[in-house]
Amino acid sequence: MRRRFLSLLALCSVLSAGACVQTFDATTLGVEATMASPPATQAQGEAFRVNRKAVYLLWGMLGASKPSLEEALASQVAGTARVTDLRIKVRSRWSDVLFTVLTAGLIAPRTVTYEGVVVGQ
Helix, strand or coil: CHHHHHHHHHHHHHHHHCCCCCCCCHHHCCCCECCCCCCCCCCCCEEEEEEEEEEEECCCCEEEECCCHHHHHHCCCCCCCEEEEEEEEEECCHHHHHHHHHCCCCEEEEEEEEEEEEECC
């Protein structure tokens, strides 16, 4: 009995190791995006900040909805413009934590914030 419990616990640990994971890939954006400006220079352009929600189910084991970096930047960039100083923050706001506690972890929302500077419009 104890051996089965430990096996089940190990399986849950392995499954949850990849839980609440989101991958951001800049190669498929269709627009030039950099994480930082060259040293000793400040990016000149229009700053933006976009918040989106990611929702995970079953204590983070399944992703119900994940925000798209492409969609978030599509509303900011047009033509030959590029994005620089791109920052992506994934965090739990107090409302996210409250909702997770109220649902006993069955639904776990996270707030994803995209920030950056649009250059060359």
